[in-house]
Amino acid sequence: MSQVEQRRVERQGWHDAVRAARDEGYAYFDWLSAVDQTDGGAEASGVVAEDSLPEPGFDIVCHLIDVRGAGGGSGLRRVLLLTRVPDGQGVRSVTDVFAGAAWHERETAEMFGIGFEDFDDGTGMGLRPLLLPDGFEGTPLRKEFVLGARASKPWPGAKEPGEGGGVGTPVPVPPTAAAPGRPGPVLGTAVGAGRMRARPRRQEPGPGQESVWDYPRPPRLERTDELVEVELGGRTIVRTTRALRVLETSHPPTYYLPVEDVAPGVLRPAAGSSFCEWKGRASYLDVVAGDRVEERAAWHYPKPTRPFAELKGHVALYPGRMDRCLVDGEEVLPQPGGFYGGWITSRVVGPFKGEPGTMGW
Numbered sequence: 001m002s003q004v005e006q007r008r009v010e011r012q013g014w015h016d017a018v019r020a021a022r023d024e025g026y027a028y029f030d031w032l033s034a035v036d037q038t039d040g041g042a043e044a045s046g047v048v049a050e051d052s053l054p055e056p057g058f059d060i061v062c063h064l065i066d067v068r069g070a071g072g073g074s075g076l077r078r079v080l081l082l083t084r085v086p087d088g089q090g091v092r093s094v095t096d097v098f099a100g101a102a103w104h105e106r107e108t109a110e111m112f113g114i115g116f117e118d119f120d121d122g123t124g125m126g127l128r129p130l131l132l133p134d135g136f137e138g139t140p141l142r143k144e145f146v147l148g149a150r151a152s153k154p155w156p157g158a159k160e161p162g163e164g165g166g167v168g169t170p171v172p173v174p175p176t177a178a179a180p181g182r183p184g185p186v187l188g189t190a191v192g193a194g195r196m197r198a199r200p201r202r203q204e205p206g207p208g209q210e211s212v213w214d215y216p217r218p219p220r221l222e223r224t225d226e227l228v229e230v231e232l233g234g235r236t237i238v239r240t241t242r243a244l245r246v247l248e249t250s251h252p253p254t255y256y257l258p259v260e261d262v263a264p265g266v267l268r269p270a271a272g273s274s275f276c277e278w279k280g281r282a283s284y285l286d287v288v289a290g291d292r293v294e295e296r297a298a299w300h301y302p303k304p305t306r307p308f309a310e311l312k313g314h315v316a317l318y319p320g321r322m323d324r325c326l327v328d329g330e331e332v333l334p335q336p337g338g339f340y341g342g343w344i345t346s347r348v349v350g351p352f353k354g355e356p357g358t359m360g361w
Contacts, residue, residue, distance in 0.1 A: 003078070004063075004078040004079070004080050005077075005078065005079045005080070006079075006080045006082065007021075007079060007080070007081050007082070008082045008083065008084075009081060009082070009083050010083065011083050011084065011085055011086075011089070011091055013083075014060065014081075014083045014091045014092060014094075015091070015092040015093070015094055015097070017081055017083075018062055018064075018081060018094045018097050018098070019094070019097045021064050021079055021081060022064065022097055022098070024066070025066040025068055025077070026064035026065060026066045026077070026078075026079050027064075027066070027067075028064065028065040028066070028067050029062075029064060029098040029100045029101060030063040030064060030065055031062075031063050031104055032060070032061065032062045032063075032094070032101050032104035032105060032108065033060075033061055033104065033107070033108055034058045034059060034060050034061065034085075034108050034111075034112045034114055034141070035058065035059040035061060036058055036112065036141065036142050036143045037056055037057060037058060037059050037084070038056050038057060038058070038087055038142070038143065038144070039056065039143060055084065055086060056086075056087075057084050057085050057086040057087055057089075058084070058085045058087070058112055058114055059082050059083070059084055059085075060082065060083050060085055060091060060108070060114065061080060061081070061082050062080070062081045062082075062094070062101075063078065063079075063080050063081075064078070064079050064081070065077070065078050065079075066078075066079075085114060088336070088337040088354060088355060089115070089337060089338065090114055090115025090116055090117055091114070091115075091116060091117070092116070092117045092118055093105055093116040093117060093118045093119040093120065093127075095116075095118075095119055095120050095121055096118070096120065099121070099122070102119070102120075102121035102122075103130065105119060105127070106119075106121075106127060106128065106129070106130040107130050107131060109127055110129050110130050110131060110132055110139070111131075111139055111140055111141035111142075112139055112141055112142060113139040113142070115127070117274060118272060118273065118274055119274075119275070120275065124275065124281075125275075125277060126275040126276060126277045127275075128277060200213075200250075200350075200351045200361065201351075203349040203350055203351065204349075205349050206349075208347065209346070209347055209348065209349055210347060210348050210349070211348070211349050211350075212247075212249065212250055212251060212252055212348055212349070212350055212352060213249065213250065213350075215247040215248055215249050215250075215251070216247070216248070216249060217248055217249040218248075218278045218307070219246050219247055219248035219249075219251075219278055220246075220247045220248075221244055221245070221246055221247075221307070221308055221310060221311070222244065222245050222247065223242070223243075223244055223245075223310075224243050224244070224245050224255075225241050225242075226241065226243065226327050226328050227239075227240075227241050227326075227327070227328050227329070228240050228241070228243045228255055228257060228325075228326070228327055229324075229325070229326045230257070230317060230322050230324070230325050230326075231322060231323040231324045231325075231326075232266075232287060232289040232290075232292055232294065232322050232323050233288075233289030233290025233291060233292035233323070234289075234290050234323070235263070235289055235290060236263075237262060237263045237266045237287070237289050238257050238261060238262050238263070238317075239261065240257055240258055240261035242258050242261065243255045243256060243257050243258070243314075244256040244310060244311065244314055246279075246308075246311075248278075250350075250351075250352065250353040250361045251335065251340060251342045251352065251353055251354075252335050252342030252343055252344045252345075252348050252350070252352055253342060253343055253348065254316055254340075254341050254342050254343065255316065255317075255325075255327075255343050256300075256311055256314035256315065256316050257314060257315055257316070257317070258313060258314055259300070259313050259314065259315050260313070262315060263289070265288065266287060266288055266289055267285045267286070267287060267288075267298060267315060268285065268286045268288060269283070269284075269285060269286075270283075270284040270285050270286045270295060270296045271284070271296075272284045272296060274299075276301075278305065278307070278308065279301055279304050279305055279308045279311060280301050280303060280304045280305045280308070281301070281302075281303070282299045282300065282301055283299065283300060283301075283302055284296040284298070284299050285297075285298040285299060285300065285315065286298075287317065287321070287322070292323075294318075294321045294322070297317060297318050297321040297322070298315050298316060298317045298318070299315070299316055299341075300314065300315045300316070301314075316341055317341070318334065318338075318341050319332045319333075319334040319335075319341070319343050320334030320338065325343060327343065327345050327347075330345050330346060332344060332345055333345075335352055335353075335354045336352060336354040336355040337354035337355060338354075340353065340354050342354070
């Protein structure tokens with residue numbers, strides 16, 4: 001069997017590395033998946049020395065083959081591309097490089113909770129479940145996921161002499177274990193290195209507060225007369241009382257601001273797009289103010305779907321990319337993880353999707 005060359009690349013360069021390998025001649029796409037290295041990944045897939053291991057997270061792995069030497073003296077050439085993705089983050093999709101990657105990215109997203117930006121399989125349906133039944137909760141190929149069999153009865157213990165504490169030694173199962181494949185509300189805390197995963201414990205809202213777990217899915221669009229202000233580059237670039245809020249389960253509200261209430265010259269078209277199964281295809285915008293240029297820090301829906309038609313003529317901004325965003329004078333906190341664009345104020349309570357380990361929520 002031919003040797004497999006291994007290449008570890010930076011997360012930001014994942015898409016370009018796959019495209020470069022294809023252009024080198026590795027034009028046969030074989031498979032793409034992930035490896036859970038959230039426990040530290042001591043071997044890091046055997047690619048780098050232990051003293052230079054990347055931070056814990058997930059290794060996304062892609063296997064490509066150069067078939068030009070098949071049947072000849074040189075034989076097949078193989079390359080394994082790897083990149084480390086911190087928990088709660090994602091990478092750019094390679095579906096525009098290899099159309100066949102779509103199936104694999106859907107499976108990886110579903111099984112590990114990893115996002116693939118700009119995913120496009122030509123259907124217009126976006127990154128969506130592939131194998132699991134409707135209503136399934138959790139990400140089954142993460143190490144923390146509790147197997148259904150272990151939720152119904154304890155592990156029987158060691159199978160061979162010298163393993164563990166003796167044959168039949170039970171391992172306690174958390175009392176909150178629910179039906180197989182559907183972990184209970186604190187199961188992730190009990191078995192997942194202190195990190196909550198599926199079915200998080202809902203925080204009870206106080207007077208005048210909203211719980212993001214009371215928001216619907218599909219999301220709801222509503223108008224708000226709150227005073228919304230955005231500052232960048234030492235100036236106020238947005239001031240409006242005509243914003244729209246998109247409210248979706250587990251997410252803090254995303255604010256969509258009327259383009260006509262954005263200061264002139266602040267928004268300029270940027271490369272790239274993404275697809276939302278609810279709202280349609282989004283286009284990105286750079287945000288420019290003073291000497292600041294925040295690339296792809298805003299997005300809008302030129303042709304939103306019918307239920308979200310009001311979003312036309314509105315723009316959303318990543319609050320963490322601005323100097324400040326304020327709602328009725330209160331400074332906004334950005335939704336954790338950098339992958340979503342929600343706005344957190346004292347008006348809403350979580351826990352919020354975006355924190356490490358929550359991509360499967």
